[in-house]
Amino acid sequence: MKRLASAFLIGSMALLVSVGFSGCSGKISPTATTASKSGGQPEPDVTFKNLQGQDVSLASFKGKVVLVNMWGTWCEPCRGEIPTLIQMQKDYSSKGFTILGVATNDEVKRVIPFVHDTKFDVGGQQMTMNYPIVMGSDQISTAFGGLLGMPTSFLINRQGDIVKRYIGSLNPTEINSDVKAQL
Amino acid sequence: MNKLKPFRLAVAACAMLLLAGLSRPVKAQAAPMAANQVVKAHAYVSLDRVPRGKEFEVAIVATIHEGYHMNSHKPLDEYLIPTTMTAKTPEGIRLVDTIYPPGRNKKFPFSPKKPLNVYSGTVTLRLRMKAEPNAHVGKTTIPVTLRYQACNMSSCLPPVRIPVDVPVKIAAAGASSHPANREIFSKPGM
Numbered sequence: 001m002k003r004l005a006s007a008f009l010i011g012s013m014a015l016l017v018s019v020g021f022s023g024c025s026g027k028i029s030p031t032a033t034t035a036s037k038s039g040g041q042p043e044p045d046v047t048f049k050n051l052q053g054q055d056v057s058l059a060s061f062k063g064k065v066v067l068v069n070m071w072g073t074w075c076e077p078c079r080g081e082i083p084t085l086i087q088m089q090k091d092y093s094s095k096g097f098t099i100l101g102v103a104t105n106d107e108v109k110r111v112i113p114f115v116h117d118t119k120f121d122v123g124g125q126q127m128t129m130n131y132p133i134v135m136g137s138d139q140i141s142t143a144f145g146g147l148l149g150m151p152t153s154f155l156i157n158r159q160g161d162i163v164k165r166y167i168g169s170l171n172p173t174e175i176n177s178d179v180k181a182q183l
Numbered sequence: 184m185n186k187l188k189p190f191r192l193a194v195a196a197c198a199m200l201l202l203a204g205l206s207r208p209v210k211a212q213a214a215p216m217a218a219n220q221v222v223k224a225h226a227y228v229s230l231d232r233v234p235r236g237k238e239f240e241v242a243i244v245a246t247i248h249e250g251y252h253m254n255s256h257k258p259l260d261e262y263l264i265p266t267t268m269t270a271k272t273p274e275g276i277r278l279v280d281t282i283y284p285p286g287r288n289k290k291f292p293f294s295p296k297k298p299l300n301v302y303s304g305t306v307t308l309r310l311r312m313k314a315e316p317n318a319h320v321g322k323t324t325i326p327v328t329l330r331y332q333a334c335n336m337s338s339c340l341p342p343v344r345i346p347v348d349v350p351v352k353i354a355a356a357g358a359s360s361h362p363a364n365r366e367i368f369s370k371p372g373m
Contacts, residue, residue: 073262074332075339080293105341115263149338166339169293 044143049135065097065182066156072106073114077169078151083120084172089131095183104136111171199290218340221248221333224347227364232352234312241310252301253331255286259300264342266333271326280309283307310357325349
C-alpha cells in the first residue's frame with residue numbers, strides 16, 4: 001500500500017511539474033489563455049491616445065466585443081496578420097465587434113503614414129487598416145499584464161471581461177471561431 | 184493505521200494539486216526571453232596594445248539565441264528597425280568606420296512572400312578606430328552600444344540597447360604591439 005502510495009505521489013509530482021512547466025520552453029508560440037469560467041478577468045481601466053492625440057478609453061467600447069491587438073509598425077508578424085484583422089472588421093463590425101489596434105513601442109509619426117498609406121492584400125483587394133488605431137505605452141502594456149512579445153491580442157466580451165489572450169501571430173480559424181462565439 | 188495518516192494526507196493533497204493543475208483553464212504561458220537576453224555580445228581588439236597614432240579594430244561578436252533573428256543593418260523595409268552599433272569614444276580615440284556584415288534574405292511563416300534581411304546565429308560587427316597622439320596612455324574603456332530588434336518565428340520583442348565595454352590598452356607612439364585575437368580577425372571578411 002505504502003509503495004503504491006509512494007509511486008502515486010512521485011508520479012503525481014512528476015506530472016504536475018510537467019504540466020506546470022510545459023510552456024516554459026523559452027519559445028514564444030501562439031498561445032491562447034482562457035481566464036475564468038465567467039468569461040474572464042475585467043478589462044483594465046486604461047485610456048489611450050488616438051492618432052489625433054485625443055483620449056479614447058477602453059471602457060468606451062463596452063457593449064461591443066473587442067479584439068485588442070497590440071502591434072507595431074516594426075513588427076513583421078504583427079503586419080502579417082493585419083489582412084486577417086481587416087477582414088474580421090469587415091465581417092463582424094455590423095454585429096457589434098471591433099478591433100482596436102494598439103501601436104506599441106512605436107512613434108505616432110511612424111504610425112500615421114503606415115496606417116494611412118500601407119495597403120494590404122485582403123482576399124485580392126488592396127485595403128488599408130479599417131479599424132481604430134490608438135497608441136500604447138509601457139503603462140498600458142503593464143495594465144494588460146505585461147507583454148511577452150508582439151503581436152499580443154486580447155479578446156474582450158460585451159461585459160468588458162478579457163476572455164482570451166493570444167501571444168504571437170493569430171491563427172485565423174481560431175480567432176474567427178472565438179469571436180463568433182462571443183457575438 | 185495512524186502511521187499512514189500523514190502519508191495519506193500528503194497523497195490526497197498531491198492528488199488535489201494534480202487535479203487543479205490538469206483542470207485549470209489557463210494554459211501554461213510560454214516563457215519568452217527578455218529582449219536584452221536574446222543577444223550575447225563580446226568585444227575583441229585587434230592589437231594587444233595600441234600605440235598612439237595607430238589604427239586598430241574592434242570586433243563585436245554577437246551570438247543570437249537559437250530560434251531568433253534580428254534585422255540586419257539594412258532591412259528591406261523602411262519600418263523595420265535596423266541593427267546599429269554606436270561607440271562613445273574617449274578623448275584621443277577616433278572612430279574611423281563602422282562596418283556591418285551583410286544580412287541574409289530569409290522568408291518566415293509570418294512573411295511567406297516577402298523575404299526579410301536578417302542576422303541569425305553569430306555575426307561580427309566591426310569598428311575601425313585610431314588612437315590619436317593625445318590618447319590617454321594606459322588602460323581605457325570604450326563604451327559601445329548595440330541596438331537590435333529580435334523576433335522568432337511568430338513574435339517580436341521590443342527594440343533594445345545592450346552595452347558592450349571594449350577594454351583597450353594605449354601605448355606611447357612607436358611602442359611595439361602585436362596582433363591579438365587572431366582567431367576573430369583572421370576570419371574571411373575581417
